[in-house]
C-alpha cells in the first residue's frame with residue numbers, strides 16, 4: 006500500500022468516508038483518493054512524493070497559483086497580531102470597500118465563513134425583505150448544503166420539491182421550487198402558479214457544479230425582467246464565478262445586475278470565507294441595522310480577511326490577469342478539440358473564461374439532464390488515465406476545471422499529451 010492508501014484507511018476509522026467533504030472521496034470515479042502534502046503554482050505533491058498538475062485549484066481560490074508569495078507573506082505577518090479578536094478591525098472595512106468597488110452589484114456586504122452560509126443568509130434576507138417565503142432554484146445548481154438547497158425535482162421538474170437528503174423536512178422542501186437551468190418559460194410558469202409567494206430566484210450565472218454550463222443568450226436578462234415585474238429578489242450565486250470571470254464576476258461579465266450576490270472560494274484566497282451583498286436597501290435588512298438575524302463568531306476573521314484582501318487587491322489592480330486566463334484557457338480548449346476530433350469522439354466542450362469542462366457522447370449541454378446524459382464511464386477512465394500520468398482533474402464528471410495564471414502553455418501541452426496517451430490506450 007502507498008501512503009495515500011494507508012492514510013485513507015486510518016481516516017475512514019474516524020471521519021465519515023475518510024473525508025471532510027464528499028466529492029474528495031473519489032466515489033464517483035472509483036479508487037483511493039490521494040492525500041496531499043504541499044503545492045506550488047499549479048503543481049501538487051502527494052504524500053508519496055508524486056507530482057500532479059492541478060485543475061481544481063482548491064475549487065477556485067488558487068487563481069494565481071498555490072503559495073502565491075504576497076499571500077504567504079501576508080499570512081506570516083497577520084498571525085503575529087493574533088488569530089482572532091471577535092471584534093471589529095480595519096481590515097474588515099478595507100475588504101468590504103474593495104469588494105464594493107470590484108463588484109458593481111454590491112453596495113454593502115457581510116462576510117461569512119463559507120459559501121453555504123452566504124447563500125442561506127441571502128435567502129433569509131430576501132424573504133425578510135419581500136415578506137414572501139418560497140424561492141426558485143435550478144436543477145443541478147449548487148448553493149451549499151443548507152437544508153433549503155438540498156432539493157431535487159420530482160417526476161416533473163416543475164412540481165413541488167422533494168428533499169433529496171434525509172434530514173431535510175418536507176416543510177422545508179416545499180418552499181423550494183425547481184426549474185431546469187436555461188429554461189425561462191419554466192420559471193414563468195412557476196411564478197404564475199405561485200402568485201405573490203416567491204421571494205427570490207437564486208442561480209449560478211454560469212453553472213459550475215454540473216460541469217461548466219453557460220447561460221443561454223437572454224436567460225439572465227429574462228430572469229432580471231421577471232424579478233422586476235414580480236417583486237422578486239434576483240440572487241446571483243457567484244461563489245464560483247466571483248472574481249474568476251472578471252473582477253466583478255459574472256454580473257459584470259454579462260452586464261446583468263442582480264439584487265444580491267453571494268461570494269466565496271476566491272474571496273478568501275484559500276481560507277474559509279464567504280460573503281453576501283447587494284443593494285443597500287436590501288442589505289440594511291440585516292442585523293444590527295435591520296431585523297433579519299445573521300452572525301458569526303469567526304466572521305471577518307483577521308487572518309482570513311488579510312489573505313482575501315491581498316488576493317482581491319492584486320486581481321483588482323491587474324486586469325491583464327483575466328486576459329491571460331482567457332487566452333490560455335482558449336488555447337487549452339483548442340488543443341482538447343484537436344485531440345478529441347482526431348480520436349473521432351462525440352463531445353461537448355463548454356467554456357467561459359478560465360472555467361472549462363468536457364462531456365462525452367452529447368452534442369450540447371445546457372442543463373442538468375444534458376449533463377446526466379453524458380458518458381460518465383469514459384470520463385472515469387480518462388480521469389484515472391491522466392491521474393496516472395500526473396494530471397489531477399476534479400474527481401467527478403460534474404465539476405468544472407479551473408485554470409490559474411500558473412498554468413503555462415507547457416503545462417497545458419503536457420496535460421493534453423496525457424489525455425492523448427490515455428485515449429490511445431483505451432480506445
Ligand SMILES: *Cc1c(COP(=O)(O)O)cnc(C)c1O
Nearest residue numbers: 119120121147148149244245269
Ligand atoms: C462551492 C459553492 C458553494 C458552497 O460554498 P462552501 O464554501 O463550500 O460552503 C455555493 N455555491 C456555489 C456556486 C459553489 O460553487
